[in-house]
Amino acid sequence: MAIEKLLQKIESKEYTIGIVGLGYVGLPLMWTFHSNRMPVLGFDVDENKVNCINEGRSYIKHLGDKMMGELAGSALCDATTDFSRLPEADAVLLCVPTPLDQHREPDMTYVVNTTETVAKYLREGQLVILESTTWPGTTEELMIPILEKASGLKAGKDFYVAYSPEREDPGNADFNTAKIPKVVGGHGEDALKLATALYDTSIVQTVPVSDTKTAEAVKITENVFRAVNIALVNELKVVYDKMGIDIHEVVEAAATKPFGYMKFTPGPGLGGHCIPIDPFYLTWRAREFEKNTRFIELAGEINTNMPEYVIQKTAMALNKHKKALNGSKVLVIGLAYKPNVDDMRESPTFKLLDLLKENGAETDYYDTYLPLITPTREHAEWTGTKSVEWNKEVIASYDAVLISTNHSDIDYRELIQWSDCIVDTRNSFKGIEERFEGQITKA
CATH class of the missing domain: 3.40.50.720 (NAD(P)-binding Rossmann-like Domain)
Known part of the structure; x- marks a missing residue:
């Protein structure tokens, strides 16, 4: 035609x-x-x-x-x-x-x-x-x-x-x-x-x-940009934490600059269908042309290691309460890879659950968007696991609560009242955390 x-x-x-x-x-x-x-x-x-x-x-x-x-x-x-x-x-x-x-x-x-x-x-x-x-x-x-x-x-x-x-x-x-x-x-x-x-x-x-390969390169470039910048703020988070500086306060203040800066926020690791995966398509392709993608590979290394950092911070938070990670009950809040969606593809929560289990912790999760873990390619052992209920008796039974995803339907004030040990990877208590010194650990 x-x-x-x-x-x-x-x-x-x-x-x-x-x-x-x-x-x-x-x-x-x-x-x-x-x-x-x-x-x-x-x-x-x-x-x-x-x-x-x-x-x-x-x-x-x-x-x-x-x-x-x-x-x-x-x-x-x-x-x-x-x-x-x-x-x-x-x-x-x-x-x-x-x-x-x-x-x-x-x-x-x-x-x-x-x-x-x-x-x-x-x-x-x-x-x-x-x-x-x-x-x-x-x-x-x-x-x-x-x-x-x-x-x-x-x-x-x-x-x-x-x-x-x-x-x-x-x-x-x-x-x-x-x-x-x-x-x-x-x-x-x-x-x-x-x-x-x-x-x-x-x-x-x-x-x-x-042409088509240019369009394909556009998409890869967009996600490489995000992966590298997220890796940067994740690395800064670790460095600033040692200096006693809150990365979230730094990022918010830096974002007031009307030029030359774009806001990216740190987290417990990368999730979703794009950023954890797409940059490695270019890395793989570049090898065919005998080129290295050092920036991409370094960013991937930093982002991949963030769950380990979060678990270390969780262990330190429990230690303040004279408890060990091994044998503790830990509730992870948020299975979805980002707030307010029912999408668990490549979610860093799975890695957190795995690491907690490897370190001897008893783990559960809470997420109203994903009340049941359905079959996945890489995390079959969690298939069929159900979200716990949200009430004082349940939440208070855990030695620590780890916030991986900050859904907006979570009552954070109730969480503060019900849990003495909270590890927050998402700055979920912005504006109120200063009143609960020692109760909330930022990771």
Whole structure:
């Protein structure tokens, strides 16, 4: 089909968008296109997610029930586990995981398997866009050969390929998918035109770049920037703590400078689907070009070691109460990797739980967003563990409470009343901690 006809189809909103992977990226993307009256067809191997969409039941807490109800009641939206329906879509957007394997190298299994499935049903005129964060060169060197070999079609001639990295920030009330500019790189001019026109229907701004590997590098750069700066404040936290200086007070005061400084806050370690993983995609790729990424590797080392520092501070806090970590009961507050979301991917809380257990502590956790630990790739031993109840009798039974994630639904004043030993990694008691000297240890 001629590019002009495809562009007209987008403009007239008769262009069906297929989204593969209906998780924290794919579901908001589905909603964004649907909100702009674009027909959307969602694909996922998880039958529960598909049923939730079609029945209007929420499975990502911070997105709410209203969104799901509107998707379920719309003639413009459908979800399915039947990938033979892929030819119904004019554009196929891949929103699948890109984790690291046990050797901290890119695990492209999801991208490869999904691309092979798309290739099986690929038809002329379709646009295929990868949104998953990955190493520069993935689209050209990995995806396109798979699509061409299996389909017998030629990219840029018979079908089109682009890359546009997701920029989701789960739980951010100020920026949803529609409000975040979209970087777009195409395999050729026609692919770029199509992908740009597609996102222009629903996203506040598109940012075209010269090719797919540049777009892939943009996403990696964004997350490397964050990882390095978080590592910096984490390192400063350790140094300033020895000097008797509160890193949080330093960061807040520094943030008043209107230029030349950007605020980053320290924590117990990195979590989420981006920062703990994405920089290592570039590290891995750079080795192919005989280049070292010393900044990235140093940042990774600092951030990875933060849970150890937190456990040391917990042991010191217990020691003030004449108790040892070995044999103590410790409650970890917050399983999610960030406040006010039900997302536990790469959460540093898992590492804290592991370290506490290794040091002989009896551990539990509290998190209303994640009342049950579901199966994970790396922490199977915690599967089925339930959050404890929030009441005075339960909380007071612990020798120490360790705050890993500072959800806003936690009553911190009650916590102060119920626990004599609190280790706070998130500055949760800002403004009131001075009245409880000795009770709260910042870590």
